[in-house]
Amino acid sequence: MFNKLKSAFKLVLFCMIALGLGTDGFSQSLQEVMKERGLSQQDLLAAAKTYTPSGKKDEYVVFSSGGQSGQVIVYGVPSMRIIKYIAVFTPEPWQGYGIGDEHTNNILYEQGKVRGRTITWGDTHHPAISETNGEYDGQYLFINDKANPRVAVIDLKTFTTTQIVPNPIMKSEHGAAFVTPNTEYVLEASQYAAPFTNEYVPLEEFNEKYRGAMTFWKFDRKKGKIVAKDSFSVELPPYWQDLSDSGKGMSAGWVFTNSFNSERYIGGFGKGTSKKWSNRLPHEAGVSSKDTDYLHMINMETAKKLFQAGKFEMINEHAVISIKDMVANDALYLIPEPKSPHGVMIDPTGQYITVSGKLDTHVSVYDIKKMTALIKKKDFEDVDSYGIPILSMTKSLHGQVELGLGPLHTQYDSVKGIAYTSLYVDSAIAKWDFLNLKLLEKIPINYNVGHLVSAEGDTTSPDGKYLVALNKMSIDRFVQVGPLHPQNHQLIDITPGRKMQLLYDMPLPLGEPHYAVMMKADKLKTIKRYKKKWFKNRVKPGREKVVRKGNQVTIYSTLIRSHFSPEVIEVKVGDEITWHITNLERAQDETHGFTIDQMNIHGSLEPGETETFKFKADVEGVYPFYCTEFCSALHLEMMGYFMVKP
Numbered sequence: 001m002f003n004k005l006k007s008a009f010k011l012v013l014f015c016m017i018a019l020g021l022g023t024d025g026f027s028q029s030l031q032e033v034m035k036e037r038g039l040s041q042q043d044l045l046a047a048a049k050t051y052t053p054s055g056k057k058d059e060y061v062v063f064s065s066g067g068q069s070g071q072v073i074v075y076g077v078p079s080m081r082i083i084k085y086i087a088v089f090t091p092e093p094w095q096g097y098g099i100g101d102e103h104t105n106n107i108l109y110e111q112g113k114v115r116g117r118t119i120t121w122g123d124t125h126h127p128a129i130s131e132t133n134g135e136y137d138g139q140y141l142f143i144n145d146k147a148n149p150r151v152a153v154i155d156l157k158t159f160t161t162t163q164i165v166p167n168p169i170m171k172s173e174h175g176a177a178f179v180t181p182n183t184e185y186v187l188e189a190s191q192y193a194a195p196f197t198n199e200y201v202p203l204e205e206f207n208e209k210y211r212g213a214m215t216f217w218k219f220d221r222k223k224g225k226i227v228a229k230d231s232f233s234v235e236l237p238p239y240w241q242d243l244s245d246s247g248k249g250m251s252a253g254w255v256f257t258n259s260f261n262s263e264r265y266i267g268g269f270g271k272g273t274s275k276k277w278s279n280r281l282p283h284e285a286g287v288s289s290k291d292t293d294y295l296h297m298i299n300m301e302t303a304k305k306l307f308q309a310g311k312f313e314m315i316n317e318h319a320v321i322s323i324k325d326m327v328a329n330d331a332l333y334l335i336p337e338p339k340s341p342h343g344v345m346i347d348p349t350g351q352y353i354t355v356s357g358k359l360d361t362h363v364s365v366y367d368i369k370k371m372t373a374l375i376k377k378k379d380f381e382d383v384d385s386y387g388i389p390i391l392s393m394t395k396s397l398h399g400q401v402e403l404g405l406g407p408l409h410t411q412y413d414s415v416k417g418i419a420y421t422s423l424y425v426d427s428a429i430a431k432w433d434f435l436n437l438k439l440l441e442k443i444p445i446n447y448n449v450g451h452l453v454s455a456e457g458d459t460t461s462p463d464g465k466y467l468v469a470l471n472k473m474s475i476d477r478f479v480q481v482g483p484l485h486p487q488n489h490q491l492i493d494i495t496p497g498r499k500m501q502l503l504y505d506m507p508l509p510l511g512e513p514h515y516a517v518m519m520k521a522d523k524l525k526t527i528k529r530y531k532k533k534w535f536k537n538r539v540k541p542g543r544e545k546v547v548r549k550g551n552q553v554t555i556y557s558t559l560i561r562s563h564f565s566p567e568v569i570e571v572k573v574g575d576e577i578t579w580h581i582t583n584l585e586r587a588q589d590e591t592h593g594f595t596i597d598q599m600n601i602h603g604s605l606e607p608g609e610t611e612t613f614k615f616k617a618d619v620e621g622v623y624p625f626y627c628t629e630f631c632s633a634l635h636l637e638m639m640g641y642f643m644v645k646p
């Protein structure tokens with residue numbers, strides 16, 4: 001760190017000398033470069049703050065949702081260099097994800113099934129790093145699929161997806177994935193209300209039969225798995241819940257989610273719908289007619305107790321605790337929030353809950369102390385149609401601040417009381433003081449920012465320092481590549497005591513990221529090679545063979561630079577093939593790829609890894625197979641023939 005600052009300082013010093021005195025060869029050329037490329041001193045400063053010399057590593061790692069790509073994007077800060085895409089909800093050939101090997105096929109196509117249907121994409125929105133005492137611990141990453149309500153677990157030892165869990169009662173979700181301070185639970189909140197069961201229910205029965213929910217997925221850290229049977233949901237009114245967050249510190253034990261259709265409005269909008277719906281306003285107008293929606297406050301500890309006491313109903317083999325039982329046990333409350341809110345974020349102490357309304361220029365800061373005091377006194381303003389007590393907004397608020405147009409999401413700084421909020425309509429980031437309720441500074445960004453992320457900015461001890469604006473539009477920022485533009489992530493220096501400075505634009509052309517999380521890179525504990533004992537089908541060197549039982553052919557083969565063993569395999573049309581392959585390499589980065597031509601199979605066998613491919617040799621012919629990674633000088637020779645005899 002100190003070294004990096006020192007070298008940045010040196011570079012700046014050089015620039016200054018170059019600009020001022022510039023006579024020797026080096027400084028002359030720096031001036032020339034500036035002139036040639038039209039760079040200002042500010043640009044050089046920004047370059048010095050982001051440029052990461054060859055071989056140097058980044059201080060922070062960002063996990064960004066990959067939006068509609070169904071993947072996760074990993075990049076470094078401050079260099080903004082993309083390091084990896086993690087395949088999650090979408091087949092990814094290079095990683096050999098869902099292209100034939102049994103393990104990843106099972107995750108993607110079996111575990112990932114929604115109501116019996118194979119889904120080959122996802123709309124990822126919110127990644128969450130596993131936490132210990134409210135701090136990122138770098139062990140696991142969770143990500144949601146908004147389109148096909150699911151949550152995935154990624155093991156950060158290997159940066160691979162290890163589990164996909166479909167939500168049994170939701171038809172749409174959004175407020176996921178968020179973790180409790182010790183990753184006991186992964187939270188998933190529904191978005192568009194729908195019946196919990198799978199049958200048709202007419203929209204006329206919306207108020208009675210459509211519901212929202214908050215699912216508490218129990219996470220077993222040792223196994224690295226979500227345990228469905230120990231998980232449960234809390235029933236919520238059909239208010240279209242949105243973003244969520246788990247309480248921490250002073251608000252630990254509570255879970256928050258907001259909503260944007262407390263009107264329970266159903267649109268219609270014109271011709272093409274049936275008569276009874278056609279003359280109704282569109283959703284965008286109808287769901288924003290009231291001035292306020294509801295922030296939901298769910299007592300997780302009580303919900304847990306109700307679940308353990310068997311106070312639930314099983315729906316689609318999933319435990320659901322009713323609104324009634326939650327209310328009867330003082331575990332569910334509503335608080336009005338400015339209409340059509342988007343973000344709900346909790347400050348590092350857990351005391352202040354920030355909500356921003358897309359249609360309100362203010363951010364509202366709620367105080368958990370005031371909220372719990374009202375609950376204690378049973379000081380309720382009203383009760384909603386489902387019997388849920390409503391706390392007074394004014395009595396719950398710490399205060400409101402006017403920040404600008406379209407405030408969406410908030411992140412926190414290392415400096416006490418400082419927060420950053422994205423302003424979608426203004427295309428700006430606001431720095432403000434949530435304790436003293438003051439706007440401090442604004443920096444324009446390009447353009448229309450959605451989420452933003454500061455270093456460890458949603459933990460109990462944010463680092464601040466860097467902030468990335470996850471912009472929705474790039475318009476004119478990059479070389480034009482047709483009507484579909486890349487996304488634009490802009491890096492901003494938020495070092496305390498200085499003005500915010502825009503440092504770097506990074507195009508992201510994989511999908512539209514929503515949230516991202518930024519963690520100190522040295523918290524990662526990745527492995528360099530797979531352990532032998534992780535694979536029950538591991539093939540030992542010297543034990544390669546082909547075993548036939550009737551038409552069942554099992555191939556045990558190994559890979560090592562630069563050959564397959566065995567290299568020639570003969571089978572007959574109609575044989576059912578099970579092919580176990582072990583990469584015997586121990587050397588770092590010695591990955592071998594595996595494909596059989598024309599068979600739609602591809603695997604990535606990383607050092608020590610074993611994969612199994614199952615397929616039918618259904619068409620006679622000659623099928624070369626080969627290694628698809630340029631693994632050595634004799635990589636082209638790393639091949640074999642798979643012969644299918646008539």
Ligand code: CUK
Nearest residue numbers: 125342450451514515
């Ligand atoms: S959301 Cu997209 S910008 Cu899904 Cu968190 Cu706000």
Ligand code: CUA
Nearest residue numbers: 627629631635
């Ligand atoms: Cu192994 Cu190329």
